[in-house]
Amino acid sequence: MMKVLNIAAYKFVALEGLAELQAGVREALQDRAIKGTVLLAEEGINLFLAAPRADIHDFLAWLRRDARFHDLEVKESWSHAQPFRKLLVRIKPEIIRMNHPAIQPAAGRAPAVDAATLKRWLDVGHDDDGRPVVTLDTRNDFEVDVGTFRHAIDWRITKFTEFPHALLQHQEALKGKTVVSFCTGGIRCEKAAIFMREAGVEHVFQLDGGILKYFEESGHTHFDGECFVFDERRALDPALKPRVNVGALSDSPTSEDMES
Template sequence: MGAVNTSTPAPILNISTYKFVTLVDPETLRAQLQGNAAANHLKGTILLAEEGINLFLAGPADGVRSFVAYLRTEPRFADLAPKESWSATTPFLRLKVKVKREIIRMNHPSIHPEAGRAPSVAPAVLARWLAQGHDDDGRPVVTLDTRNAFEIDHGTFVGTIDWRISKFSEFPQAVLDHRAELEGKTVVSFCTGGIRCEKAAIYLQDIGLDHVYQLEGGILKYFEETDGAPGWQGGCFVFDAREALGAQLTPLRADAGTPPVR
């Protein structure tokens, strides 16, 4: 559905991916991944926790692909499918590999995505629903932005539900405060790359809401497969020096991309 880009890509390959999978040895993995990523001249962040892995990395294409191939030799990561974009410079200042309590903090230990995901909706299907104004059963569709308010200010779906949260751990209470807005509708939770809306959709199901979906692959996958149409307005905030990407997965600001030296 998306347009084919035939131009020569910029020299730096950026990837983002995550997986909820039990890691009993995150400290051991931290040392291994740190060594391989550094050897491949990559910069960015890798987060590890008992619940899984979440990463944002950039570097020369050969180095990035070598690192991904190395990751996939580990059976728990064999099916990782990173989302890709290109930039003229590396948008990260250094490489950080950290072990955390959660790879995305929600403070709800009962939420275990590895035990069972909420249903997902493909970008092309959501685009069709937004264009026709309802899902395939005729039910009204609402998009629910699970990101922080400052991220949403860079861009979101037209008419999305935005509760102005400042951190993801506020999301569960926001749902309880505004549950009536979601009743009787098909709710599609979304975020940058899928990790927050995956936990969010499970929580929505757990409190008894029907017809809940997560946007498969998040905003970045929606851009990749639909060029942002229909329904998207603005850019997608990313946590690196590019600041925000447009629907073509390129920085919205011409001067964005190189992190300041600190």
């Protein structure tokens, strides 16, 4: 039985008092012996954490007492052992770096489709208006190589800051199509969807909750391979189970690298 609960979550929300928030979050996590990474920025919060279920749920209850995080949505998966080596709580200019001021938290979320809708669209090859549907992988090339949606567009970016330039190079190919951007848990594909709309792509959505939520709700349909994750589990299969035992890939990227 797997006993360590792993959570991934983010929220774009205007944050002030980052140093005070950082200190409070770090103390709350240390008190519960939770490991992982939390990134804080004026645009919001991004976290990957792991610990026994009771400790994770107790921390989430504490965090959600802050009105800014009361509706924080979490993706859950399990592992036999702790997949993180330490705890990091950092303040960054962006919770996922794009080097483009695309996100305005007060303006609300990017348009999204849920897993069931995307599956239905991919089953028939078009959206509800009859427009062809394409999926666009916004992750790094090494993540895509572990697994992705069948026939997904892959621009072979090596870091997320390359996405704006890649879009401008390939934008013409997206005309007349409904584009669904996707990523691991939702944060990169949300920024990507906002940037694409700013750039003039007319019919663009993000996959709500990313690949992890799709696995949870729709399984492996239309997806080949596994989902790379930034911890020592390396990848999760469509049942959200680790591909390898923790520690087997000690040199693999971790949550400290998730901004790349």
